[in-house]
Amino acid sequence: MTSVSIREVAPRDGLQNEEPIPTDAKVALIDALSETGVRRIEAVSFVHPKAIPQMADADEVWSRARKHPEIRYSALIPNTRGAQRALAAGFREIEVVVSASDTHNRRNLNRSTGESLDDIASLVPLIHEAGATVEVIVATSFGCPFEGDIDPDRVAGIVSRVRADGADRIAFGDTTGMATPRRVRDLLSAVRPDLLHFHNTRGTGLANILTALELGVTEFDASVGGIGGCPYAPGASGNVATEEVVHMLHDMGIDTGIDLDRLIEVAGEAEKLLGRTLPSGVLRAGPRTRLV
Amino acid sequence: MTSVSIREVAPRDGLQNEEPIPTDAKVALIDALSETGVRRIEAVSFVHPKAIPQMADADEVWSRARKHPEIRYSALIPNTRGAQRALAAGFREIEVVVSASDTHNRRNLNRSTGESLDDIASLVPLIHEAGATVEVIVATSFGCPFEGDIDPDRVAGIVSRVRADGADRIAFGDTTGMATPRRVRDLLSAVRPDLLHFHNTRGTGLANILTALELGVTEFDASVGGIGGCPYAPGASGNVATEEVVHMLHDMGIDTGIDLDRLIEVAGEAEKLLGRTLPSGVLRAGPRTRLV
Numbered sequence: 001m002t003s004v005s006i007r008e009v010a011p012r013d014g015l016q017n018e019e020p021i022p023t024d025a026k027v028a029l030i031d032a033l034s035e036t037g038v039r040r041i042e043a044v045s046f047v048h049p050k051a052i053p054q055m056a057d058a059d060e061v062w063s064r065a066r067k068h069p070e071i072r073y074s075a076l077i078p079n080t081r082g083a084q085r086a087l088a089a090g091f092r093e094i095e096v097v098v099s100a101s102d103t104h105n106r107r108n109l110n111r112s113t114g115e116s117l118d119d120i121a122s123l124v125p126l127i128h129e130a131g132a133t134v135e136v137i138v139a140t141s142f143g144c145p146f147e148g149d150i151d152p153d154r155v156a157g158i159v160s161r162v163r164a165d166g167a168d169r170i171a172f173g174d175t176t177g178m179a180t181p182r183r184v185r186d187l188l189s190a191v192r193p194d195l196l197h198f199h200n201t202r203g204t205g206l207a208n209i210l211t212a213l214e215l216g217v218t219e220f221d222a223s224v225g226g227i228g229g230c231p232y233a234p235g236a237s238g239n240v241a242t243e244e245v246v247h248m249l250h251d252m253g254i255d256t257g258i259d260l261d262r263l264i265e266v267a268g269e270a271e272k273l274l275g276r277t278l279p280s281g282v283l284r285a286g287p288r289t290r291l292v
Numbered sequence: 293m294t295s296v297s298i299r300e301v302a303p304r305d306g307l308q309n310e311e312p313i314p315t316d317a318k319v320a321l322i323d324a325l326s327e328t329g330v331r332r333i334e335a336v337s338f339v340h341p342k343a344i345p346q347m348a349d350a351d352e353v354w355s356r357a358r359k360h361p362e363i364r365y366s367a368l369i370p371n372t373r374g375a376q377r378a379l380a381a382g383f384r385e386i387e388v389v390v391s392a393s394d395t396h397n398r399r400n401l402n403r404s405t406g407e408s409l410d411d412i413a414s415l416v417p418l419i420h421e422a423g424a425t426v427e428v429i430v431a432t433s434f435g436c437p438f439e440g441d442i443d444p445d446r447v448a449g450i451v452s453r454v455r456a457d458g459a460d461r462i463a464f465g466d467t468t469g470m471a472t473p474r475r476v477r478d479l480l481s482a483v484r485p486d487l488l489h490f491h492n493t494r495g496t497g498l499a500n501i502l503t504a505l506e507l508g509v510t511e512f513d514a515s516v517g518g519i520g521g522c523p524y525a526p527g528a529s530g531n532v533a534t535e536e537v538v539h540m541l542h543d544m545g546i547d548t549g550i551d552l553d554r555l556i557e558v559a560g561e562a563e564k565l566l567g568r569t570l571p572s573g574v575l576r577a578g579p580r581t582r583l584v
Contacts, residue, residue, distance in 0.1 A: 143580055145583060145584045148581070148583055177573070178580040180540055180543045180580065181502055181543075181544065182545070200495070200573065201573050201576075202536060202539060202540075202573045202574050202580060203492070203497065203498050203540070203572070203573045205495065206496050206498065206499040207498040207499040207502045207540065209499075210473055210499045210502060210503070211502070240495075241495065244494060244496075247472075247494060248494075248495070248496055248499065251473075252472070252473065252474045253474070280495070281469070282494050284493075285469060285493045285494055288470040288472065288494060289440070291437060291438060292437045292438050
Protein backbone atom coordinates (compact mmCIF):
# COMPACT_ATOMS: atom_id res chain seq x y z
CA MET A 1 0.00 0.00 0.00
CA THR A 2 1.46 3.35 -1.02
CA SER A 3 -1.35 5.79 -0.34
CA VAL A 4 -4.39 6.25 1.88
CA SER A 5 -7.32 8.60 1.43
CA ILE A 6 -8.25 10.58 4.55
CA ARG A 7 -11.61 12.30 4.90
CA GLU A 8 -11.40 15.17 7.36
CA VAL A 9 -14.61 15.24 9.43
CA ALA A 10 -13.92 17.94 12.03
CA PRO A 11 -16.16 20.60 10.42
CA ARG A 12 -19.23 18.32 10.62
CA ASP A 13 -18.84 15.28 12.86
CA GLY A 14 -16.32 17.04 15.08
CA LEU A 15 -18.12 20.34 15.63
CA GLN A 16 -21.49 18.59 15.96
CA ASN A 17 -20.16 17.06 19.18
CA GLU A 18 -18.69 20.25 20.66
CA GLU A 19 -20.19 23.39 22.12
CA PRO A 20 -21.49 25.61 19.26
CA ILE A 21 -18.95 28.01 17.74
CA PRO A 22 -19.54 31.09 15.55
CA THR A 23 -20.21 30.79 11.83
CA ASP A 24 -16.99 32.68 11.03
CA ALA A 25 -14.98 30.11 12.95
CA LYS A 26 -16.60 27.21 11.08
CA VAL A 27 -15.82 28.82 7.73
CA ALA A 28 -12.24 29.50 8.85
CA LEU A 29 -11.81 25.86 9.90
CA ILE A 30 -12.99 24.53 6.54
CA ASP A 31 -10.80 27.03 4.70
CA ALA A 32 -7.74 26.18 6.79
CA LEU A 33 -8.27 22.46 6.27
CA SER A 34 -8.63 23.00 2.53
CA GLU A 35 -5.04 24.31 2.55
CA THR A 36 -3.50 21.24 4.25
CA GLY A 37 -3.50 18.99 1.20
CA VAL A 38 -6.38 16.84 2.46
CA ARG A 39 -8.53 15.75 -0.48
CA ARG A 40 -11.87 15.05 1.21
CA ILE A 41 -13.74 17.11 3.79
CA GLU A 42 -17.07 16.39 5.46
CA ALA A 43 -18.22 20.00 5.58
CA VAL A 44 -21.68 20.23 7.16
CA SER A 45 -24.88 18.36 7.88
CA PHE A 46 -28.37 19.50 6.89
CA VAL A 47 -30.37 18.58 9.97
CA HIS A 48 -33.13 20.24 11.94
CA PRO A 49 -31.63 23.13 13.97
CA LYS A 50 -33.59 22.08 17.05
CA ALA A 51 -32.05 18.60 16.88
CA ILE A 52 -28.51 19.80 16.27
CA PRO A 53 -28.04 23.53 16.89
CA GLN A 54 -24.32 23.25 16.03
CA MET A 55 -25.31 22.87 12.35
CA ALA A 56 -28.12 25.47 12.24
CA ASP A 57 -25.98 27.70 10.00
CA ALA A 58 -24.95 24.95 7.56
CA ASP A 59 -26.17 26.83 4.48
CA GLU A 60 -24.29 29.99 5.39
CA VAL A 61 -21.12 28.10 6.38
CA TRP A 62 -21.06 26.25 3.10
CA SER A 63 -21.88 29.29 0.95
CA ARG A 64 -19.00 31.23 2.50
CA ALA A 65 -16.38 28.44 2.51
CA ARG A 66 -13.80 28.53 -0.28
CA LYS A 67 -14.29 25.46 -2.47
CA HIS A 68 -11.16 23.91 -3.92
CA PRO A 69 -11.77 22.08 -7.20
CA GLU A 70 -9.46 19.22 -6.22
CA ILE A 71 -11.18 18.55 -2.88
CA ARG A 72 -14.26 16.37 -2.50
CA TYR A 73 -16.65 17.97 -0.01
CA SER A 74 -19.52 15.97 1.48
CA ALA A 75 -22.61 16.63 3.58
CA LEU A 76 -24.57 14.41 5.93
CA ILE A 77 -28.35 14.36 5.66
CA PRO A 78 -31.02 12.61 7.76
CA ASN A 79 -34.00 12.65 5.39
CA THR A 80 -35.52 13.96 2.14
CA ARG A 81 -35.65 17.55 3.36
CA GLY A 82 -31.95 17.38 4.24
CA ALA A 83 -31.13 15.82 0.88
CA GLN A 84 -32.96 18.61 -0.93
CA ARG A 85 -31.06 21.25 1.04
CA ALA A 86 -27.70 19.54 0.41
CA LEU A 87 -28.36 19.20 -3.31
CA ALA A 88 -29.58 22.80 -3.56
CA ALA A 89 -26.38 23.89 -1.83
CA GLY A 90 -24.41 22.13 -4.53
CA PHE A 91 -23.10 19.03 -2.75
CA ARG A 92 -22.28 16.10 -4.99
CA GLU A 93 -21.39 13.67 -2.19
CA ILE A 94 -24.18 12.90 0.26
CA GLU A 95 -23.94 10.74 3.38
CA VAL A 96 -26.80 9.05 5.20
CA VAL A 97 -26.72 6.96 8.39
CA VAL A 98 -28.38 3.73 9.46
CA SER A 99 -27.50 1.79 12.58
CA ALA A 100 -26.64 -1.91 12.48
CA SER A 101 -28.21 -2.17 15.93
CA ASP A 102 -31.97 -2.01 15.92
CA THR A 103 -32.03 -0.68 19.49
CA HIS A 104 -29.56 2.07 18.62
CA ASN A 105 -31.43 2.94 15.43
CA ARG A 106 -34.69 3.28 17.38
CA ARG A 107 -33.05 5.44 20.07
CA ASN A 108 -31.26 7.58 17.52
CA LEU A 109 -33.76 7.81 14.67
CA ASN A 110 -36.99 6.67 16.30
CA ARG A 111 -37.56 3.86 13.82
CA SER A 112 -36.32 0.33 13.17
CA THR A 113 -33.25 -0.44 11.09
CA GLY A 114 -35.60 -1.89 8.48
CA GLU A 115 -37.64 1.32 8.30
CA SER A 116 -34.43 3.36 7.91
CA LEU A 117 -33.32 1.07 5.09
CA ASP A 118 -36.62 1.69 3.34
CA ASP A 119 -36.05 5.45 3.75
CA ILE A 120 -32.60 5.13 2.21
CA ALA A 121 -34.01 3.15 -0.72
CA SER A 122 -36.26 6.09 -1.53
CA LEU A 123 -33.54 8.69 -0.99
CA VAL A 124 -31.01 7.11 -3.37
CA PRO A 125 -32.86 7.79 -6.66
CA LEU A 126 -33.65 11.36 -5.54
CA ILE A 127 -29.95 12.01 -4.95
CA HIS A 128 -28.79 10.18 -8.07
CA GLU A 129 -31.22 12.14 -10.24
CA ALA A 130 -29.51 15.31 -9.06
CA GLY A 131 -26.15 13.91 -10.15
CA ALA A 132 -24.81 13.24 -6.66
CA THR A 133 -23.56 10.06 -5.00
CA VAL A 134 -24.76 8.40 -1.79
CA GLU A 135 -22.57 6.99 0.96
CA VAL A 136 -24.34 4.87 3.57
CA ILE A 137 -22.68 5.00 6.98
CA VAL A 138 -23.50 1.89 9.00
CA ALA A 139 -23.38 3.08 12.61
CA THR A 140 -22.58 0.76 15.55
CA SER A 141 -20.86 -1.61 13.11
CA PHE A 142 -18.14 -2.28 15.68
CA GLY A 143 -20.49 -2.61 18.63
CA CYS A 144 -23.61 -1.12 20.15
CA PRO A 145 -23.72 0.34 23.66
CA PHE A 146 -27.12 -1.35 24.17
CA GLU A 147 -26.70 -4.66 22.31
CA GLY A 148 -22.95 -5.26 22.36
CA ASP A 149 -21.35 -6.80 19.28
CA ILE A 150 -23.67 -6.93 16.29
CA ASP A 151 -23.49 -10.15 14.30
CA PRO A 152 -21.23 -9.48 11.27
CA ASP A 153 -23.79 -11.30 9.14
CA ARG A 154 -26.37 -8.70 10.11
CA VAL A 155 -23.97 -5.90 9.08
CA ALA A 156 -23.30 -7.78 5.83
CA GLY A 157 -27.04 -8.03 5.21
CA ILE A 158 -27.45 -4.28 5.60
CA VAL A 159 -24.57 -3.69 3.18
CA SER A 160 -26.13 -6.05 0.61
CA ARG A 161 -29.47 -4.33 0.93
CA VAL A 162 -28.19 -0.76 0.47
CA ARG A 163 -25.87 -1.76 -2.37
CA ALA A 164 -28.85 -3.39 -4.09
CA ASP A 165 -30.75 -0.15 -3.53
CA GLY A 166 -28.02 1.81 -5.31
CA ALA A 167 -25.70 3.10 -2.58
CA ASP A 168 -22.42 4.20 -4.13
CA ARG A 169 -20.23 3.75 -1.08
CA ILE A 170 -20.36 2.08 2.33
CA ALA A 171 -18.72 3.34 5.52
CA PHE A 172 -18.62 1.57 8.89
CA GLY A 173 -18.95 3.86 11.90
CA ASP A 174 -17.42 3.12 15.31
CA THR A 175 -20.19 5.11 16.94
CA THR A 176 -19.25 4.79 20.61
CA GLY A 177 -15.62 3.72 20.29
CA MET A 178 -16.14 -0.04 20.68
CA ALA A 179 -13.87 -1.02 17.78
CA THR A 180 -10.84 -3.12 18.63
CA PRO A 181 -8.34 -4.93 16.40
CA ARG A 182 -10.20 -8.21 17.11
CA ARG A 183 -13.57 -6.75 16.18
CA VAL A 184 -12.13 -5.13 13.04
CA ARG A 185 -10.87 -8.54 11.90
CA ASP A 186 -14.13 -10.29 12.82
CA LEU A 187 -16.27 -7.80 10.94
CA LEU A 188 -14.06 -7.28 7.90
CA SER A 189 -13.71 -11.02 7.37
CA ALA A 190 -17.50 -11.03 6.80
CA VAL A 191 -18.01 -7.81 4.85
CA ARG A 192 -15.86 -5.01 3.41
CA PRO A 193 -16.73 -1.31 3.50
CA ASP A 194 -15.14 1.40 1.36
CA LEU A 195 -14.27 3.58 4.33
CA LEU A 196 -13.80 3.19 8.09
CA HIS A 197 -14.63 5.74 10.77
CA PHE A 198 -12.92 4.98 14.08
CA HIS A 199 -13.03 6.64 17.45
CA ASN A 200 -10.22 6.59 20.00
CA THR A 201 -12.47 6.24 23.03
CA ARG A 202 -10.55 3.30 24.46
CA GLY A 203 -7.08 4.00 23.03
CA THR A 204 -7.34 1.58 20.13
CA GLY A 205 -7.86 4.16 17.33
CA LEU A 206 -4.51 3.73 15.59
CA ALA A 207 -4.35 -0.01 16.35
CA ASN A 208 -7.71 -0.36 14.59
CA ILE A 209 -6.45 1.56 11.57
CA LEU A 210 -3.28 -0.53 11.50
CA THR A 211 -5.38 -3.70 11.49
CA ALA A 212 -7.64 -2.37 8.73
CA LEU A 213 -4.61 -1.37 6.64
CA GLU A 214 -3.34 -4.94 6.90
CA LEU A 215 -6.72 -6.08 5.62
CA GLY A 216 -6.47 -3.72 2.63
CA VAL A 217 -8.71 -0.80 3.64
CA THR A 218 -7.41 2.49 2.19
CA GLU A 219 -10.02 5.09 3.21
CA PHE A 220 -10.43 6.50 6.72
CA ASP A 221 -12.26 9.31 8.45
CA ALA A 222 -10.34 11.43 10.96
CA SER A 223 -10.90 14.72 12.78
CA VAL A 224 -8.19 17.34 13.17
CA GLY A 225 -7.16 17.62 16.83
CA GLY A 226 -9.51 14.75 17.64
CA ILE A 227 -12.33 17.33 17.70
CA GLY A 228 -15.64 15.77 18.64
CA GLY A 229 -14.97 14.28 22.02
CA CYS A 230 -17.60 15.19 24.56
CA PRO A 231 -16.27 18.26 26.39
CA TYR A 232 -18.03 17.17 29.59
CA ALA A 233 -15.89 14.04 29.94
CA PRO A 234 -12.30 15.30 30.26
CA GLY A 235 -9.84 13.04 28.54
CA ALA A 236 -12.55 11.13 26.72
CA SER A 237 -11.93 11.24 23.03
CA GLY A 238 -14.19 10.77 20.09
CA ASN A 239 -12.77 10.76 16.60
CA VAL A 240 -9.20 9.72 15.93
CA ALA A 241 -7.04 12.83 15.49
CA THR A 242 -6.14 13.37 11.85
CA GLU A 243 -2.57 14.41 12.67
CA GLU A 244 -2.04 11.19 14.68
CA VAL A 245 -3.31 9.10 11.76
CA VAL A 246 -1.23 11.01 9.20
CA HIS A 247 1.86 10.88 11.46
CA MET A 248 1.67 7.07 11.68
CA LEU A 249 0.91 6.62 7.98
CA HIS A 250 3.71 8.89 6.76
CA ASP A 251 6.13 7.09 9.10
CA MET A 252 5.08 3.85 7.35
CA GLY A 253 5.87 5.42 3.98
CA ILE A 254 2.18 5.74 3.08
CA ASP A 255 1.24 8.97 1.30
CA THR A 256 -1.87 10.97 2.24
CA GLY A 257 -1.24 14.17 0.27
CA ILE A 258 -1.40 16.06 3.58
CA ASP A 259 1.21 18.51 4.87
CA LEU A 260 1.56 17.28 8.46
CA ASP A 261 3.16 20.45 9.81
CA ARG A 262 0.36 22.57 8.35
CA LEU A 263 -2.24 20.15 9.72
CA ILE A 264 -0.74 20.42 13.22
CA GLU A 265 -0.98 24.21 12.93
CA VAL A 266 -4.68 23.90 12.10
CA ALA A 267 -5.14 21.58 15.11
CA GLY A 268 -3.51 24.23 17.30
CA GLU A 269 -5.80 26.93 15.93
CA ALA A 270 -8.82 24.67 16.50
CA GLU A 271 -7.73 24.09 20.09
CA LYS A 272 -7.66 27.83 20.75
CA LEU A 273 -11.03 28.23 19.06
CA LEU A 274 -12.70 25.53 21.15
CA GLY A 275 -10.98 26.63 24.34
CA ARG A 276 -10.24 23.13 25.59
CA THR A 277 -7.28 20.78 25.47
CA LEU A 278 -7.76 18.52 22.48
CA PRO A 279 -6.90 14.82 22.79
CA SER A 280 -4.04 14.74 20.27
CA GLY A 281 -0.58 13.58 21.22
CA VAL A 282 0.95 14.70 17.93
CA LEU A 283 -0.50 18.20 18.46
CA ARG A 284 1.11 18.23 21.91
CA ALA A 285 4.46 16.56 21.18
CA GLY A 286 4.92 17.20 17.47
CA PRO A 287 6.01 14.52 15.02
CA ARG A 288 8.79 12.10 16.04
CA THR A 289 11.03 13.65 13.40
CA ARG A 290 11.03 17.01 15.24
CA LEU A 291 14.34 16.70 17.11
CA VAL A 292 15.73 18.87 19.91
CA MET B 293 -0.43 -16.50 21.49
CA THR B 294 -2.63 -17.19 24.50
CA SER B 295 -1.04 -15.12 27.26
CA VAL B 296 1.00 -11.97 27.78
CA SER B 297 3.00 -10.91 30.82
CA ILE B 298 2.41 -7.33 31.94
CA ARG B 299 4.81 -5.54 34.27
CA GLU B 300 3.03 -2.74 36.12
CA VAL B 301 5.41 0.24 36.37
CA ALA B 302 3.24 2.99 37.88
CA PRO B 303 4.79 2.81 41.39
CA ARG B 304 8.28 3.52 40.01
CA ASP B 305 8.39 4.81 36.44
CA GLY B 306 4.96 6.39 36.76
CA LEU B 307 5.36 8.19 40.08
CA GLN B 308 8.92 9.24 39.23
CA ASN B 309 7.40 11.43 36.51
CA GLU B 310 4.64 12.98 38.63
CA GLU B 311 4.60 15.49 41.46
CA PRO B 312 5.77 13.76 44.69
CA ILE B 313 3.04 12.02 46.72
CA PRO B 314 3.10 10.85 50.37
CA THR B 315 4.75 7.57 51.37
CA ASP B 316 1.40 6.17 52.53
CA ALA B 317 -0.07 6.74 49.07
CA LYS B 318 2.83 4.95 47.38
CA VAL B 319 2.43 1.95 49.67
CA ALA B 320 -1.32 1.94 49.06
CA LEU B 321 -0.78 2.00 45.28
CA ILE B 322 1.58 -0.99 45.36
CA ASP B 323 -0.78 -2.88 47.68
CA ALA B 324 -3.80 -2.15 45.49
CA LEU B 325 -1.95 -3.23 42.34
CA SER B 326 -0.86 -6.44 44.06
CA GLU B 327 -4.57 -7.34 44.36
CA THR B 328 -5.37 -6.92 40.64
CA GLY B 329 -3.85 -10.20 39.49
CA VAL B 330 -0.85 -8.55 37.85
CA ARG B 331 2.20 -10.76 38.29
CA ARG B 332 5.07 -8.26 37.98
CA ILE B 333 5.42 -4.83 39.58
CA GLU B 334 8.28 -2.35 39.24
CA ALA B 335 8.07 -1.09 42.81
CA VAL B 336 10.76 1.55 43.42
CA SER B 337 14.12 2.88 42.30
CA PHE B 338 17.14 3.35 44.53
CA VAL B 339 18.49 6.65 43.29
CA HIS B 340 19.96 9.72 44.94
CA PRO B 341 17.12 11.70 46.60
CA LYS B 342 18.48 14.96 45.20
CA ALA B 343 18.30 13.58 41.67
CA ILE B 344 14.82 12.08 42.03
CA PRO B 345 12.99 13.29 45.16
CA GLN B 346 9.94 11.20 44.21
CA MET B 347 11.87 8.07 45.20
CA ALA B 348 13.58 9.44 48.33
CA ASP B 349 11.48 7.14 50.54
CA ALA B 350 12.07 3.97 48.49
CA ASP B 351 13.33 1.94 51.45
CA GLU B 352 10.32 2.83 53.60
CA VAL B 353 7.82 2.30 50.75
CA TRP B 354 9.21 -1.13 50.04
CA SER B 355 9.48 -2.20 53.68
CA ARG B 356 5.82 -1.31 54.26
CA ALA B 357 4.36 -2.76 51.04
CA ARG B 358 2.69 -6.14 51.30
CA LYS B 359 4.71 -8.65 49.26
CA HIS B 360 2.73 -11.34 47.49
CA PRO B 361 4.72 -14.53 46.98
CA GLU B 362 3.32 -15.01 43.45
CA ILE B 363 4.28 -11.50 42.25
CA ARG B 364 7.73 -10.62 40.92
CA TYR B 365 8.73 -7.18 42.23
CA SER B 366 11.63 -5.30 40.68
CA ALA B 367 13.70 -2.19 41.44
CA LEU B 368 15.62 0.15 39.18
CA ILE B 369 19.15 1.14 40.17
CA PRO B 370 21.63 3.59 38.61
CA ASN B 371 24.91 2.39 40.13
CA THR B 372 26.68 0.19 42.71
CA ARG B 373 25.29 2.10 45.67
CA GLY B 374 21.76 1.65 44.30
CA ALA B 375 22.38 -2.03 43.68
CA GLN B 376 23.58 -2.51 47.26
CA ARG B 377 20.47 -0.77 48.61
CA ALA B 378 18.13 -2.81 46.37
CA LEU B 379 19.78 -6.09 47.33
CA ALA B 380 19.77 -5.17 51.03
CA ALA B 381 16.06 -4.39 50.71
CA GLY B 382 15.52 -7.91 49.41
CA PHE B 383 14.93 -7.35 45.68
CA ARG B 384 15.72 -10.30 43.46
CA GLU B 385 15.02 -8.52 40.15
CA ILE B 386 17.19 -5.52 39.40
CA GLU B 387 16.92 -3.18 36.41
CA VAL B 388 19.62 -0.92 35.03
CA VAL B 389 19.44 1.55 32.13
CA VAL B 390 21.75 2.40 29.26
CA SER B 391 20.81 4.58 26.31
CA ALA B 392 21.29 3.43 22.73
CA SER B 393 21.93 7.07 21.85
CA ASP B 394 25.31 8.32 22.96
CA THR B 395 24.02 11.90 23.11
CA HIS B 396 21.08 10.88 25.27
CA ASN B 397 23.29 8.76 27.52
CA ARG B 398 25.66 11.69 28.08
CA ARG B 399 22.80 14.08 28.84
CA ASN B 400 21.07 11.59 31.11
CA LEU B 401 23.98 9.83 32.81
CA ASN B 402 26.89 12.17 32.09
CA ARG B 403 28.94 9.48 30.39
CA SER B 404 29.16 7.72 27.04
CA THR B 405 27.15 4.63 26.19
CA GLY B 406 30.43 2.70 26.22
CA GLU B 407 31.24 3.88 29.75
CA SER B 408 27.75 2.89 30.93
CA LEU B 409 28.20 -0.55 29.38
CA ASP B 410 31.45 -0.92 31.34
CA ASP B 411 29.58 0.07 34.51
CA ILE B 412 26.92 -2.56 33.80
CA ALA B 413 29.60 -5.20 33.22
CA SER B 414 30.90 -4.59 36.75
CA LEU B 415 27.40 -4.46 38.28
CA VAL B 416 26.22 -7.80 36.91
CA PRO B 417 28.52 -10.08 39.00
CA LEU B 418 27.76 -8.05 42.13
CA ILE B 419 24.04 -8.59 41.62
CA HIS B 420 24.37 -12.22 40.57
CA GLU B 421 26.48 -13.00 43.66
CA ALA B 422 23.55 -11.82 45.79
CA GLY B 423 21.25 -14.24 43.97
CA ALA B 424 19.39 -11.59 41.96
CA THR B 425 18.89 -11.15 38.21
CA VAL B 426 19.73 -8.16 36.02
CA GLU B 427 17.52 -6.64 33.34
CA VAL B 428 19.17 -4.11 31.06
CA ILE B 429 16.75 -1.48 29.73
CA VAL B 430 18.03 -0.02 26.47
CA ALA B 431 16.62 3.52 26.44
CA THR B 432 15.93 5.48 23.23
CA SER B 433 15.75 2.16 21.34
CA PHE B 434 12.87 3.49 19.26
CA GLY B 435 14.36 6.92 18.67
CA CYS B 436 16.35 9.66 20.38
CA PRO B 437 15.07 13.23 20.68
CA PHE B 438 18.59 14.47 19.84
CA GLU B 439 19.80 11.93 17.26
CA GLY B 440 16.55 10.61 15.75
CA ASP B 441 16.40 6.92 14.84
CA ILE B 442 19.28 4.91 16.21
CA ASP B 443 20.71 2.33 13.80
CA PRO B 444 19.18 -1.06 14.75
CA ASP B 445 22.67 -2.57 14.38
CA ARG B 446 23.89 -0.28 17.14
CA VAL B 447 21.04 -1.42 19.40
CA ALA B 448 21.86 -5.03 18.49
CA GLY B 449 25.51 -4.42 19.39
CA ILE B 450 24.52 -3.13 22.84
CA VAL B 451 22.32 -6.18 23.37
CA SER B 452 25.15 -8.53 22.37
CA ARG B 453 27.54 -6.77 24.71
CA VAL B 454 25.31 -6.87 27.81
CA ARG B 455 24.25 -10.45 27.14
CA ALA B 456 27.94 -11.40 26.94
CA ASP B 457 28.46 -9.56 30.22
CA GLY B 458 25.77 -11.71 31.87
CA ALA B 459 22.54 -9.69 31.63
CA ASP B 460 19.58 -11.97 32.29
CA ARG B 461 16.96 -9.98 30.38
CA ILE B 462 16.79 -7.14 27.86
CA ALA B 463 14.07 -4.48 27.64
CA PHE B 464 13.73 -1.80 24.97
CA GLY B 465 12.52 1.57 26.24
CA ASP B 466 10.52 4.04 24.16
CA THR B 467 11.96 6.88 26.20
CA THR B 468 10.31 9.87 24.56
CA GLY B 469 7.44 8.16 22.74
CA MET B 470 9.05 7.90 19.32
CA ALA B 471 8.03 4.28 18.70
CA THR B 472 5.76 3.61 15.75
CA PRO B 473 4.65 0.35 14.13
CA ARG B 474 7.24 0.93 11.37
CA ARG B 475 10.08 1.49 13.84
CA VAL B 476 9.01 -1.53 15.92
CA ARG B 477 9.29 -3.72 12.81
CA ASP B 478 12.60 -2.16 11.75
CA LEU B 479 14.19 -2.66 15.16
CA LEU B 480 12.77 -6.08 15.98
CA SER B 481 13.83 -7.46 12.62
CA ALA B 482 17.42 -6.74 13.74
CA VAL B 483 17.29 -7.69 17.41
CA ARG B 484 14.78 -9.13 19.89
CA PRO B 485 14.35 -7.98 23.47
CA ASP B 486 12.51 -9.91 26.19
CA LEU B 487 10.25 -7.00 27.08
CA LEU B 488 9.01 -3.78 25.48
CA HIS B 489 8.25 -0.51 27.22
CA PHE B 490 6.11 1.81 25.10
CA HIS B 491 4.81 5.31 25.64
CA ASN B 492 1.64 6.71 24.12
CA THR B 493 3.04 10.17 23.45
CA ARG B 494 1.91 10.23 19.82
CA GLY B 495 -1.11 7.92 20.04
CA THR B 496 0.65 4.80 18.75
CA GLY B 497 0.96 2.96 22.08
CA LEU B 498 -1.50 0.15 21.37
CA ALA B 499 -0.59 0.03 17.67
CA ASN B 500 3.02 -0.56 18.72
CA ILE B 501 2.00 -3.35 21.08
CA LEU B 502 -0.17 -4.92 18.36
CA THR B 503 2.79 -4.87 16.00
CA ALA B 504 5.09 -6.39 18.63
CA LEU B 505 2.53 -9.12 19.40
CA GLU B 506 2.48 -10.04 15.71
CA LEU B 507 6.27 -10.35 15.92
CA GLY B 508 5.99 -12.69 18.91
CA VAL B 509 6.82 -10.42 21.87
CA THR B 510 4.91 -11.47 25.00
CA GLU B 511 6.16 -9.13 27.75
CA PHE B 512 5.20 -5.47 28.09
CA ASP B 513 5.49 -2.68 30.61
CA ALA B 514 2.42 -0.56 31.32
CA SER B 515 1.38 1.99 33.94
CA VAL B 516 -2.06 2.00 35.55
CA GLY B 517 -4.00 5.09 34.45
CA GLY B 518 -1.10 6.02 32.15
CA ILE B 519 0.57 7.54 35.23
CA GLY B 520 3.87 9.15 34.35
CA GLY B 521 2.88 11.77 31.81
CA CYS B 522 4.31 15.17 32.56
CA PRO B 523 1.61 17.06 34.48
CA TYR B 524 2.80 20.35 32.95
CA ALA B 525 1.81 19.30 29.42
CA PRO B 526 -1.95 18.67 29.59
CA GLY B 527 -3.00 15.78 27.42
CA ALA B 528 0.56 14.63 26.88
CA SER B 529 0.88 11.03 27.93
CA GLY B 530 3.83 8.99 28.95
CA ASN B 531 3.43 5.30 29.62
CA VAL B 532 0.70 3.29 27.95
CA ALA B 533 -2.18 2.82 30.41
CA THR B 534 -2.28 -0.73 31.78
CA GLU B 535 -6.06 -0.93 31.58
CA GLU B 536 -5.99 0.07 27.89
CA VAL B 537 -3.41 -2.64 27.16
CA VAL B 538 -5.30 -5.28 29.16
CA HIS B 539 -8.63 -4.27 27.58
CA MET B 540 -7.24 -4.79 24.06
CA LEU B 541 -5.47 -8.04 24.97
CA HIS B 542 -8.47 -9.61 26.71
CA ASP B 543 -10.65 -8.64 23.74
CA MET B 544 -8.18 -10.57 21.55
CA GLY B 545 -8.57 -13.60 23.80
CA ILE B 546 -5.11 -13.14 25.30
CA ASP B 547 -4.88 -13.79 29.05
CA THR B 548 -2.95 -11.48 31.39
CA GLY B 549 -4.08 -12.83 34.75
CA ILE B 550 -5.38 -9.33 35.54
CA ASP B 551 -8.90 -8.49 36.76
CA LEU B 552 -9.71 -5.56 34.45
CA ASP B 553 -12.55 -4.17 36.57
CA ARG B 554 -10.34 -4.16 39.65
CA LEU B 555 -7.53 -2.54 37.67
CA ILE B 556 -9.86 0.24 36.48
CA GLU B 557 -10.83 0.87 40.11
CA VAL B 558 -7.15 1.25 41.01
CA ALA B 559 -6.72 3.67 38.10
CA GLY B 560 -9.64 5.71 39.46
CA GLU B 561 -8.10 5.78 42.93
CA ALA B 562 -4.75 6.82 41.45
CA GLU B 563 -6.44 9.64 39.57
CA LYS B 564 -7.92 11.02 42.80
CA LEU B 565 -4.57 10.66 44.51
CA LEU B 566 -2.67 12.57 41.83
CA GLY B 567 -5.41 15.18 41.42
CA ARG B 568 -5.22 15.33 37.67
CA THR B 569 -7.12 13.74 34.78
CA LEU B 570 -5.17 10.67 33.73
CA PRO B 571 -4.81 9.90 30.00
CA SER B 572 -6.74 6.63 29.97
CA GLY B 573 -9.76 6.09 27.75
CA VAL B 574 -10.69 2.82 29.39
CA LEU B 575 -10.66 4.51 32.80
CA ARG B 576 -13.01 7.16 31.39
CA ALA B 577 -15.31 5.02 29.23
CA GLY B 578 -15.01 1.58 30.82
CA PRO B 579 -14.49 -1.60 28.82
CA ARG B 580 -16.47 -2.07 25.59
CA THR B 581 -18.35 -4.92 27.25
CA ARG B 582 -19.92 -2.54 29.79
CA LEU B 583 -23.29 -1.97 28.11
CA VAL B 584 -25.97 0.60 28.92
